[in-house]
Amino acid sequence: NQTMEQEGIFADYVRARLNLPCPDPSFSAESLLYRLNNTLAKGLSAPRGPIHINCKFREPLAPIDCAEAWQDSYLEGLGAWFNHEKPFNRSIPAQRSLSKELQDELIERIHQSRRGLVLVGRTVDDAQRKEMMELINTLGWPVFADITSGCRNNERIATLVPYYNLLLRSEKFRQWFKPDLILHLGGAFVSKALPAFVQNQEAPYIHLSPEKRHGGLSNRVTIGCSIDLKTLLPALESFNREKSRTADWEVFRKMNEGLTTRLRQYRSKAESLNEIEIAAIIDQELGSENALFLGNSMPVRDMDQFATRAFSRLIHANRGLSGIDGNIATAAGIAWGSGVPVTAVIGDMAALHDLNSLALLQHQETPVILVVINNGGGGIFSFLPIAEYKEPFGRYFATSHSYRFKEGAALFSLDYVEVSTSAEFxxxxxxAKNKNKSSVIEVTVCKEINLKFHKNCYEAATLWIDQLVDSLR
Known part of the structure; x- marks a missing residue:
């Protein structure tokens, strides 16, 4: 917006920023290319991210003839660059690797561990994700992988523990499982229970990531290294996986299988479509040919708790400034940037707050399937203690409404369907996937039934986990 200060408008949320002056012959073309190249290099260096280039222009902005044309001599210094395909200048990123002393300490800790645990936080880089999987499969330790890590894949990671959120609800499980080394790869987590669990552990906590953020656990870090994992992998070639494999893995395997069976049985008895079932269907139906965007509120939390295969090629989430803003626009941006069809799962309030971004889907070449879970507004707040206080909850949190999104889809000529059962969804x-065009699927659920189903599911899972842990003693 022209009334806002443009320079630094994105603050520290970009990897680099560049403010360019108004076009003027006194600002050389060589200087322009040099600054652009260095700024772009920062955005492409790990951890990769957006950059902000702020361009200033003088009026008039219309394409009219200028009183004084630019001289060809302005480009004379770029002759050599025009005549070959090499960059004007190259920025070589620093090779981030461990010192021998620190690497030896880290390798020794890993070799000595007999009850290791791997945590995998948010990861956006494919190359980084592949290196993580190679390290994970080398170690053979239990893996708690966040849904936004891209590593929640039970076919590519044999020791994945997808239901760790449910396990951590059990006090008996938390008392039983005491890792002797925690290795955190990647960024932050959706789960609140996982950081709380880590905070209460006495085990050394090692964070290895190209990023410097510790996912809210900076006070627990024993060793924190901002490195490329590929520099560490050669040092683990002699790692004895069988010797280090935790004796608890057989128990985790039983937990995985038992919870999968019981959750499937429990979902089959549901009286109506609920958001746990929606997450399970999304997890089952989407393959590697799709990208998945998860809106905040319940969609990303339910997927984090109940997804086991997560085969989608890309999995993204966007916290936004207020949690629910810009979700549709983000999904459109992922489709445009990746060229991969996107299925976006968002709540009704997030859809209402970004309704005008449906215009982006109307002209999107790469399709976006927008799944809007409509529970009548603010369903996530029903899980909080404030829900017991009816008057303030209804006015300030529930934000109940009776809107439907059919007219919104029609306004932008998008295909639309409303569903209310698992089969229909x-x-x-x-x-929608077969049509290869953007569309809107509105899934209506009952807020009260959904809350009850979640609570009963949590209670049943915790009871079964408690019984299994008791049988180990």
Missing amino acids: CDALQK
Whole structure:
């Protein structure tokens, strides 16, 4: 917006920023290329991220003839660059590797561990993700992988523990499982229970990531290294996986299988479609040909708690400034930037706050399937203690409404379907994928039934976990 200060408008949320002056012959073309190249290099260096280039222009802005044309001599210094395909200048990123002393200490800790645990936080870089998986499969330790890590894949990681959020609800599990080394790869976590669990552990906590953020656990870090994992992998070639494999893995395997069976049985008895079932269907139906965007509120939390395969090529989430802003625009941006069809799962309030971004889907070449979970507004707040106080909860948190998104989809000429059962949702999702065009699927659920189903599911899972842990003693 022209009334706002443009310089530094994105603050520290960009990797680099560059403020360019108004076009003027006194600002050389060589200087322009040099600054652009260095700024771009910072955005492409790990951890990669957006950059902000602020360009100033003088009026008039219309394409009219200028009183004084630019001289060809302005580009004379770029002759050599025009005549070959090499960059004007190259920025070589620093090779981030461990010192021999620190690497030896780290390798020794890993070799000595007999009850190691790997945590995998948010990861956006494919190359980084591949290195993580190679390290994970080398170690053979139990893996708690965040849904936004891209590593929640039970076929590529044999020791994945997808239901760790449910396990951590059990006090008996928390008392039983005491890792002797915690290795954190990647960034932050969706889960609140996981950082709380780590805070209460006495084990050394090692964070290895190209990023410097510790996911809210900076006060627990024993060793924190901002490195490329590929520099560490050669040092683990002699790692004895069988010797280091935790004796608890067989228990984790039983927990995985038992919870999968019981959750499937529990979902089959549901009286109506609920948000746990929606997450399970999304997890089952989407393959590697799709990208997945998860809106805040319940979608990203339910996927983090109940997804086991997460085969989607890309999995993204966007916290936004207020949690629910810009979700549709983000999904459109992912489709545009990646060229991969996107399925976006968001809540009704997030959809209402970004309704005008449906215009982006109207002209999107790469399709976006927008799944709007409509529970009548503010369903996530029903899980909080404030829900017991009816008057303030209803006015300030529940934000109840009776809106439907059919007219919004029609306004932008988007295909639309409303579903309310599991069969209808599966059918609508499959048809939308086959059409290869953007569309809106509105899934209506009952807020009260959904809350009850979640609570009963948590209680049943915790009871079964408690019984299994008791049987180990």
